[in-house]
Amino acid sequence: MATPPGFSDRDFQRALTRFRSVVGAAWVFTSDEDVALYKDAYSPLWGEKEEKVASAAVAPESAEQVQAIVKIANELRVPLYPISTGRNLGYGGAAPALSGSVVLDLKRMNKILEVDERNAYALVEPGVSYFDLYRYVREHELKVWIDCPDPGWGSVIGNALDHGVGYTMNPYRDHWDGHCGLEVVTGAGELVRTGMGALPGSKTWQQFKYGFGPHVDGIFSQSNFGVVTKMGVWLMPEPEAYIEGQALVFKHDDIIPLVEHMKYLMSAGIQNCGTNLQSPIRFAVGADPELRKLLTRSDPEAIARLNAFAAERKIPFYSNWFKFYGPEEVVRAQWAYAKKRMSDIAGIQFVDGPFYKFPLTDDQIPGLRDAQDFGVPTLDTFAIGARSNFAPATNGHLGFSPVIPMTGEAVIESQRVFETILQEYGTNVAVNVFPQSYHPRTFVILIMFYVMHDAAINKRTREVFRRLVKVAAEHGWGEYRTHTAFMDDCAAAYSFNDHSLRKLHETIKDAVDPNGILSAGRYGIWPKHLRKA
């Protein structure tokens, strides 16, 4: 049996006995088979000595039990690693950032405490998944939508805390921006409600974000200062209709005006959601090493050859889906305007996409191309390795995702920079250097790596990943989120003024979690006793 760092078996047994006194023996997991369930199936350290593994797990059923466990952990200095549903695959899953931590598994806290249809919000516990909340809404025939990420089994709270994203409108698609109010057990074991929740009997805890005084919510996201036990989430009123359309452009530089138009449509509220920008030419040249080499060059000759190839094969250099939610007459006017606006790009083509009226029938849902665009959670687009042509089947994936400005120039430059590194390493990736509009004002360049249960392959992947983090930072591009294996690397890039932001994080950490018991190492924040000099 594993133990937390520095713990003797006997000391650890004593701690487990105390945990059992809080949650009952059935909810403290210590057998190898049980603890193995908390391994990260997608770990890029799978099977290696450095793989991050838990020593045990404890599953409370209430905020009071969380508080009791945190207090015991403080007393005995047991490192805890809270997870919600533990489905944060690609980012560490259920496995702790510090090996030997006890996983604080919140899956039993799965109550949907309130769903208010009129004011379009919910109050949930950490064990509530997107599937759970969706089913509740659909069963009760409420005229609200959830916004969900690709896989629907994740936690509504966990995803928001990790700054996860979805596919409907602003602010709902940015899951942290769509939250409103928290209940938190701090590292010191204090139960705190933020925002309006601090006012007893508050009528607007899930409706007004700030409360009175400092807005502290943000410090509990992507951090290790507290355990969130309740969260308010804004729901999207069901729109009447939806229309989408595609714009296709055929030249290398067309991305520049295309992004300018897209940005205007988004920031001016005409297209109040994300877009889906793709580069069909990249797929087309993928099989031909010589053509693919052109993607790493920025000279006029290379661009001319790519343009000629695109023209000859009639393959768009870039394509983009625009989406519009609202009353039929409004969304039709919006898409018509978008086409008119973009028609100054020579050779641009438009494809009118499907039109839907809501609510969708049960028959319509399975036929949707991207159910997430309609707030319908699935597991369809999850198995990125499995849906690729890669053989043998992969064991998982890993996302490298730096943030770049929303300009065509930044898309071109970042694609070239990253493509050069990928070709240099000859690394197999699942999804290649795509700009995603995950947030209102920037693109995230998404490169999905395959993860295998093969140490040699994974070692290479880690090497490339770390190289990408460094090169991205040299260009002023930083990661928005990462796997636990790379949190120190990504955090290290945020080094302004001798890492003064990290020092501020550490100052808050020491104040709010003085014994450093929560999620040591998460997002590069280590408690005092584990901090490198």
Added chain:
Amino acid sequence: MATPPGFSDRDFQRALTRFRSVVGAAWVFTSDEDVALYKDAYSPLWGEKEEKVASAAVAPESAEQVQAIVKIANELRVPLYPISTGRNLGYGGAAPALSGSVVLDLKRMNKILEVDERNAYALVEPGVSYFDLYRYVREHELKVWIDCPDPGWGSVIGNALDHGVGYTMNPYRDHWDGHCGLEVVTGAGELVRTGMGALPGSKTWQQFKYGFGPHVDGIFSQSNFGVVTKMGVWLMPEPEAYIEGQALVFKHDDIIPLVEHMKYLMSAGIQNCGTNLQSPIRFAVGADPELRKLLTRSDPEAIARLNAFAAERKIPFYSNWFKFYGPEEVVRAQWAYAKKRMSDIAGIQFVDGPFYKFPLTDDQIPGLRDAQDFGVPTLDTFAIGARSNFAPATNGHLGFSPVIPMTGEAVIESQRVFETILQEYGTNVAVNVFPQSYHPRTFVILIMFYVMHDAAINKRTREVFRRLVKVAAEHGWGEYRTHTAFMDDCAAAYSFNDHSLRKLHETIKDAVDPNGILSAGRYGIWPKHLRKA
């Protein structure tokens, strides 16, 4: 000459000498005439012993000088009170929350460091006013709008930090939500950049909010943990056109469906901005004490009498302005849809308001009814006492502004509850119990009190104000912002779990500003040495 609490004249002189060594003698103000400029002209404690006054002021010209002053203040334990332009009138102005503090006046730091038209953001220092930023944009003929509050002389940074609001679209109209990235000197004197600003050479500091790891920005708003020296602010791309329209409803209960429709239009992004809800009936009955008494009752007879009065005089019970920014064909479709949607309210009338195309000409601007709706700062709507019929002229005003749910029922209930108290005290108020849609999902009930340079009147006002805070809290409604004179009262209402949120604020305060030198008492947060047991 005043001194900070506990300071001898000699100790204080020594501190001032040190400050002079940083900023030069010309920028340390100690004469009575100079220090009087930092009085709060709108203080509800004007001329009384308890009035909050500064001991001196020091005006740095750079973040480095701010850092140097904060370090000296730490060494000598001098209480500092940072202000931006000092125009936060109604909320304390330039006067410190703790009498005897040295005002850290940031007005010299007034550089507009960057305005990016393509990606629609600016980077500013604290001394930059809305007028400054507006003039810059207009002189450079940039196709972006600022969002400004009523008075244009305030600081873009100061207003955002105080959770101030404006009148254009989301997220711009919520000034804190419209910020992106900070540079802060913490209470301990550390210079920190938040979000992407922590990445040296970052390309997205003003474009991506979260950075990597905890999102700490919120703790520097409505607080006293640091001095913000730079802030990014998102600008709104200039829309092509604007249309507004008014809906008038004539019965007491019509507010319920009216708010439901308004809420749908707002949360579904059809009307992506605030509205202007008014209650003409309240003005009409204002002069008649017997009729006004009916406003405090919720029985059917009272409601029937008010409905009859409204019908007889053809005065709307409620009216609301709807605003739409966007391409002409889109905004026309949106307003047409809004009217169609609301037509299920019996007797509703619509007034089509003005239509504009942008940019406005210099000739058009003076004729605008509410220039702020178009991002044009003015001082027109500032002198609330002066523009009323109140005689003699007032000296200032003060806002009581609790947050209520966005429902007609909450509007009715809060108006009745507050009206009852106002009538009981017979208090003269400038603006009476209006629901403002300052934020995307809630109303703020705004009651503006006159402030006079008359201790007896002000004492009465303070009494009513504190009573309102208490009664509001009993109903689950908390303040979103308040004058320094009432910060302790408002903060005290946020008492869940034995004031555990306040304790968290204090824990962060002690960690980030360990000597408690910054803005003691602001938003009810006191440093350890001044904390009540």
